[in-house]
Amino acid sequence: MGKTIVITGAGDGLGRALARRFAADGETVVLLGRTAAKVEAVAAELGASHLALACDIADPASVRAAFAKIAEVHPKIDVLINNASIYEPFTLAEVRDDQVVASLMTNVAGTIFCAREALPLLRGNGHIINVSSEAVAIKMAMLWLYAGGKAGMELMSDIWARELADDGVRVTVVQAGQMMDETKTGTSWPMDVAMRFMQDNAKIGLNPRERPISHYNSVTDAFRAVVDMPADLHIRHVALTADRRAQP
Structure with a gap:
């Protein structure tokens, strides 16, 4: 019997690729994303058995509502993949209040909200997979809040793995490097921010390019x-x- 897999940030990027992969493998996919049109388009591509729901993971009420709808269709789920995140560079001196709140609420609190609401559906052989980043290890300039949030999520995941063992729920962190596909042609950052990001990383011996x-x-x-x-x-x-050996 196929698994039921919930994926956050499933409207594009890695989330969309995961949804396509698991659907092609015969699993049932629930796609969560902040923009309804994006996840609905992917779900329509995958077929009628897959469910798309608008969900802002930074909003606990939105997460509760989404998982209540999931429970109506799938009283048991097998896997939650916490993939959605915000990736934005800035220095400490310039970071705005809204950027701090958005990053922490999405990258840290959002993971907590989704795991908490999914837990009743996961108990008894479920699996939480939290997506992290190589930024935790590399410590790139201007990505301190993104990397810090991911590092915190990794620590939480380790403790959750111990805490949830008796519930029959496994927890895994997948720390990923830079990724792209044919639809991603470059950064959406303002040009001046992107240039300073490259310059500040060059100063510490890192060249993202x-x-x-x-x-x-x-x-x-x-x-x-x-x-x-x-x-x-x-x-x-x-x-x-x-x-690098596999690069064209």
């Missing part, structure tokens, strides 16, 4: 492997980086 980039579809293989782990094997942490 020289870092290899993997395809979203390749990254989905790792998630497939994590989901398919046998019951007597628990992978707590997976670290993925692009391989």
Whole structure:
């Protein structure tokens, strides 16, 4: 029997690639995203058995409403993939209040809200997969809040794994590197911000343009492997980086 997999941030990027991969593998996918039109378009592409719901993970009421709807259709889910996040560079001196709140509410609190509401549906052989970033290890300039939020999420995940063991729920962190597909042609950051990001990282010996980039579809293989782990094997942490040898 196929699994029921809930994916946040499923309207584009890695979330969309994961939805396509798991649907192609015969799983039932629930797509959550802040923009209804995006997740509905992906769900329509995948077929009638898949469900798309608008959900702002930074809003606990929105998360509660989404998982209440999920429970009506799927009283049991097998996997929650916390993929949605905000990725924005800034310095401490310039960061605005709204940027701090948005980053923490999406990248940290949103993961908590979704895991909490999914837990009753996951108990008894469920799996939470939290998507992190290589930014935690690399410590790039201007990404301190993004990386800090992901580092906090990794720590929470380790503790959740112990806390939820008696509930039959596994928790895995997948730390991913730079990813792209044919629809992603560049950054959406303002040009001046993007230029300062490159300059500030060059000062500490990092050149983001020289870092290899993997395809979203390749990254989905790792998630497939994590989901398919046998019951007597628990992978707590997976670290993925692009391989320069495979670059065109």
